[in-house]
Amino acid sequence: MLPAFLEKYFWEVDFQKISLRSSRVYILKRLLEYADEKALRWMWQHFSKDEVKDVLYRYRGFSRRSANYWAIILGIPRQKVLCLRKPSSKGLKTTWPY
Numbered sequence: 215m216l217p218a219f220l221e222k223y224f225w226e227v228d229f230q231k232i233s234l235r236s237s238r239v240y241i242l243k244r245l246l247e248y249a250d251e252k253a254l255r256w257m258w259q260h261f262s263k264d265e266v267k268d269v270l271y272r273y274r275g276f277s278r279r280s281a282n283y284w285a286i287i288l289g290i291p292r293q294k295v296l297c298l299r300k301p302s303s304k305g306l307k308t309t310w311p312y
Contacts, residue, residue: 242269
């Protein structure tokens with residue numbers, strides 16, 4: 215179980231059912247985007263630097279501001295952070311072109 219002070223970051227799910235073992239990516243994504251200082255201290259006690267980097271490399275869903283912040287803090291080149299990469303030059307296919 216996660217500590218009670220983290221419950222505010224998981225507003226849309228049943229907090230009691232979140233498992234640190236099976237929901238590591240979900241927990242990390244939330245904390246990297248929304249956490250305060252106390253939650254970040256907890257995060258660094260339970261997640262390795264490599265785990266945090268891996269989430270930034272492999273997942274989207276972060277604001278540009280958060281992604282830039284973590285890239286600087288962790289010394290990650292911007293082009294390696296998935297959500298900071300430029301979108302595909304082909305663009306999206308439109309079903310309704312008007």
